[in-house]
Amino acid sequence: MYHSVLAKIDLTSGxxxxxxxxxxILQQYMGGRGLNMRLLFPSLSRPGDPYxxxxxxxxxxxxxCGIPSLGSRMxxxxxxxxxxxxxxxxxxxxLGAELRxxxxxxxxxxxxxxxPVYIYIxxxxxxxxxxxxxxxxxxxxxxxxxxKELGDDQIKIGCIGGAGEKKVRFAGVRTGLxxxxxxxxxxxxxxxxxxxxxxxxxxxxISLFEPQEYMACYQKIFSRLLKGKWVQALGRMGTPLxxxxxxxxxxxxxxxxxxxxxxxxxxxxxxxxxxKHSAGxxxxxxxxxxxxxxxxxxxxxxxxxxxxxxxxxxxxxxxxKIGNSNLESAIYASELCNxxxxxxxxxxxxxxxxxxxxxxxxxxxSVTKYPLRWGDQEAIIKLIHQISNRQEFGDILAEGTFAIDxxxxxxxxxxxxxxxxxxxxxxxxxxxxxxxxxxxxSRGACHMRxxxxxxxxxxxxxLLRKVFNGDISSSYLDYKGKGRIVWWQERLNAxxxxxxxxxxxxxxxxxxxxxxxxxxxxxxLAFGKRFTxxxxxxxxxxxxxxxxxxxxxxxxxxxxxxxxxxxxxxxVKEGPSKGEVxxxxxxxxxxxxxxxxxxxxxxxxxxxxxxxxxxLSNLSTEEISFDKN
Amino acid sequence: xxxxxxxxxxxxxxxxCEMACSIHHFGVVNINRSAIKVKKEDLTNGACEPVxxxxxxxxICMESNDHDFSDYQNQFSWDKSFMDSCPxxxxxxxxxxxxxxxxxxxxPKCVEVCSTGAIELxxxx
Numbered sequence: 001m002y003h004s005v006l007a008k009i010d011l012t013s014g015x016x017x018x019x020x021x022x023x024x025i026l027q028q029y030m031g032g033r034g035l036n037m038r039l040l041f042p043s044l045s046r047p048g049d050p051y052x053x054x055x056x057x058x059x060x061x062x063x064x065c066g067i068p069s070l071g072s073r074m075x076x077x078x079x080x081x082x083x084x085x086x087x088x089x090x091x092x093x094x095l096g097a098e099l100r101x102x103x104x105x106x107x108x109x110x111x112x113x114x115x116p117v118y119i120y121i122x123x124x125x126x127x128x129x130x131x132x133x134x135x136x137x138x139x140x141x142x143x144x145x146x147x148k149e150l151g152d153d154q155i156k157i158g159c160i161g162g163a164g165e166k167k168v169r170f171a172g173v174r175t176g177l178x179x180x181x182x183x184x185x186x187x188x189x190x191x192x193x194x195x196x197x198x199x200x201x202x203x204x205x206i207s208l209f210e211p212q213e214y215m216a217c218y219q220k221i222f223s224r225l226l227k228g229k230w231v232q233a234l235g236r237m238g239t240p241l242x243x244x245x246x247x248x249x250x251x252x253x254x255x256x257x258x259x260x261x262x263x264x265x266x267x268x269x270x271x272x273x274x275x276k277h278s279a280g281x282x283x284x285x286x287x288x289x290x291x292x293x294x295x296x297x298x299x300x301x302x303x304x305x306x307x308x309x310x311x312x313x314x315x316x317x318x319x320x321k322i323g324n325s326n327l328e329s330a331i332y333a334s335e336l337c338n339x340x341x342x343x344x345x346x347x348x349x350x351x352x353x354x355x356x357x358x359x360x361x362x363x364x365x366s367v368t369k370y371p372l373r374w375g376d377q378e379a380i381i382k383l384i385h386q387i388s389n390r391q392e393f394g395d396i397l398a399e400g401t402f403a404i405d406x407x408x409x410x411x412x413x414x415x416x417x418x419x420x421x422x423x424x425x426x427x428x429x430x431x432x433x434x435x436x437x438x439x440x441x442s443r444g445a446c447h448m449r450x451x452x453x454x455x456x457x458x459x460x461x462x463l464l465r466k467v468f469n470g471d472i473s474s475s476y477l478d479y480k481g482k483g484r485i486v487w488w489q490e491r492l493n494a495x496x497x498x499x500x501x502x503x504x505x506x507x508x509x510x511x512x513x514x515x516x517x518x519x520x521x522x523x524x525l526a527f528g529k530r531f532t533x534x535x536x537x538x539x540x541x542x543x544x545x546x547x548x549x550x551x552x553x554x555x556x557x558x559x560x561x562x563x564x565x566x567x568x569x570x571x572v573k574e575g576p577s578k579g580e581v582x583x584x585x586x587x588x589x590x591x592x593x594x595x596x597x598x599x600x601x602x603x604x605x606x607x608x609x610x611x612x613x614x615x616l617s618n619l620s621t622e623e624i625s626f627d628k629n
Numbered sequence: 630x631x632x633x634x635x636x637x638x639x640x641x642x643x644x645x646c647e648m649a650c651s652i653h654h655f656g657v658v659n660i661n662r663s664a665i666k667v668k669k670e671d672l673t674n675g676a677c678e679p680v681x682x683x684x685x686x687x688x689i690c691m692e693s694n695d696h697d698f699s700d701y702q703n704q705f706s707w708d709k710s711f712m713d714s715c716p717x718x719x720x721x722x723x724x725x726x727x728x729x730x731x732x733x734x735x736x737p738k739c740v741e742v743c744s745t746g747a748i749e750l751x752x753x754x
Binding site for chain 1: 640643644645662675676677724
């Protein structure tokens with residue numbers, strides 16, 4: 001489809017090899033998440049140490065990055081220090097597009113550098129450079145200083161802050177002012193490798209198969225997309241628009257999921273309240289929707305705080321999740337996390353866990369040294385500093401799920417987690433499809449692997465049947481057909497993550513949004529290769545099944561496709577979703593429906609014919625080296 | 630005559646205008662090979678601004694050169710000697726080539742892909 005180049009970089013020896021990826025591997029995995037999983041499969045499909053020198057860290061841009069498209073996203077993947085299992089994080093911004101223009105499409109990084117370094121990619125050349133002078137700098141300072149050193153303000157950078165350097169298990173990789181490969185601790189893997197950043201400059205032409213026709217097709221898709229109410233609202237308010245729905249319907253995590261609505265206090269966190277701090281909206285490369293604010297807080301105790309965002313996940317995690325209804329402090333806390341380079345979602349989750357432990361008396365000031373009360377802005381900010389710098393109680397929380405080893409077995413059940421990744425800013429007891437999606441997500445509790453939002457907008461069953469090709473209840477409280485919805489959405493999202501398309505611009509809240517049919521048209525005109533819709537959805541299925549094989553190789557089973565005990569045992573106590581709880585039998589039925597649609601058996605193991613159909617039969621036994629592909 | 634008017638406050642920095650320009654003129658995607666440039670304060674306040682030829686009535690860019698402006702007004706590639714001639718820094722050098730907005734012959738492609746209204750076509754009698 002195009003000449004795709006992988007740079008294999010060993011930081012221990014400081015050597016680099018450039019390898020051309022085969023047409024076959026591109027057609028099967030496309031790029032981004034899919035390609036990363038294929039490249040990682042040999043090392044990631046058996047247990048291992050995320051910090052071992054030979055543990056690879058992989059970065060690839062999505063196939064459609066760098067050209068007019070629907071976003072421009074890339075993935076960073078490795079064994080997760082936060083979970084011990086599959087680590088993978090997707091991010092927008094400008095880095096993916098710049099990689100595409102640079103002529104280096106994937107990085108496969110192994111080894112530990114003896115000294116801090118960064119990787120500089122300039123139009124096909126790869127250089128490992130000294131980063132001693134940047135070590136200790138935050139994620140914005142690092143980007144500014146690297147540009148200055150290289151004398152080019154157009155360079156795009158993905159970097160870690162102090163938290164990644166100190167191997168905080170949920171440190172991420174940040175680019176620009178907003179975007180972050182946030183979840184599963186990819187920044188800690190960079191820290192272990194003493195890799196401060198990758199800096200990329202690309203000015204190469206990107207050829208299109210039929211350039212003028214491509215633009216005509218793109219504009220047709222783009223115009224239709226922009227007429228949609230969802231994209232219009234997203235462009236005006238950003239993802240914080242979801243806060244209103246979550247709070248008023250009882251989908252929100254409040255005080256570590258002890259409640260699912262923040263009531264009137266939650267209104268302080270609504271998108272409308274963010275608008276007064278906004279100076280305009282910004283986009284990722286190739287995105288016509290522009291879903292994030294550029295903000296500046298002009299007055300009050302947090303005056304001077306500026307940046308891009310924050311998104312719904314960060315407001316929820318630094319807000320309702322930890323009992324904080326002060327929007328400005330949530331923005332400030334989110335920005336602090338960004339500067340240190342820690343995932344706002346996991347950070348909020350671990351803080352909320354600690355606050356509930358404090359509330360229940362399982363830990364006290366002899367451990368924390370200061371009270372940890374819901375919504376205490378000073379304590380929240382202090383704790384973020386301590387986590388990021390691995391100081392005092394923060395050093396314990398910096399271990400994420402592994403902090404249970406220190407805080408004791410009694411603390412375990414209050415950390416709501418799936419496959420060692422904590423539950424996020426939402427609660428899924430009411431929304432049955434969302435609950436299943438969290439339980440099955442390949443990287444642990446994650447709303448981005450599926451989150452089939454069509455389930456919660458009240459579409460008639462007739463339309464649902466047409467979209468999903470099966471019987472689906474139109475009530476989000478109901479279990480019927482929800483295994484199907486999650487399977488359908490997982491497959492599409494895996495495809496989007498592999499071609500670099502933003503899931504908000506595909507089927508998220510509109511059944512008419514661009515999907516395989518439109519991707520197929522665009523890909524033919526861009527690359528000259530015609531994929532049927534089924535072939536594209538098979539790419540998504542291949543990625544999901546490959547990830548399943550990785551999970552199984554690490555000893556995960558059907559028992560791990562589950563939810564925190566609170567979801568099964570504690571009906572929601574109050575608010576609009578009062579009484580909602582997950583029924584174990586119904587959940588299991590949903591799970592087995594989902595397995596069957598993926599072509600996996602009732603224990604979640606892919607059937608031999610599924611592996612054969614997807615071209616995965618030999619991968620399970622063969623020790624495959626990516627450069628032979 | 631037509632002009633492209635810019636509204637920096639509305640620019641989201643998506644780079645689609647630059648891509649549309651390079652595709653129209655060269656048949657490839659390259660945001661550097663474009664006569665419109667999105668300037669971004671991407672590590673400070675996030676502000677963006679589309680910059681391109683303002684179609685000035687009095688072309689200051691021509692003053693220091695002994696040329697007839699009408700030869701250049703509708704041309705995309707300009708001689709490199711004009712490099713520093715625009716007081717608004719709205720012509721762009723890339724790999725020894727200088728690019729000037731030729732309005733795509735009357736139907737600017739950048740405007741067609743701007744979803745925010747940051748660049749708009751103005752037609753004056």
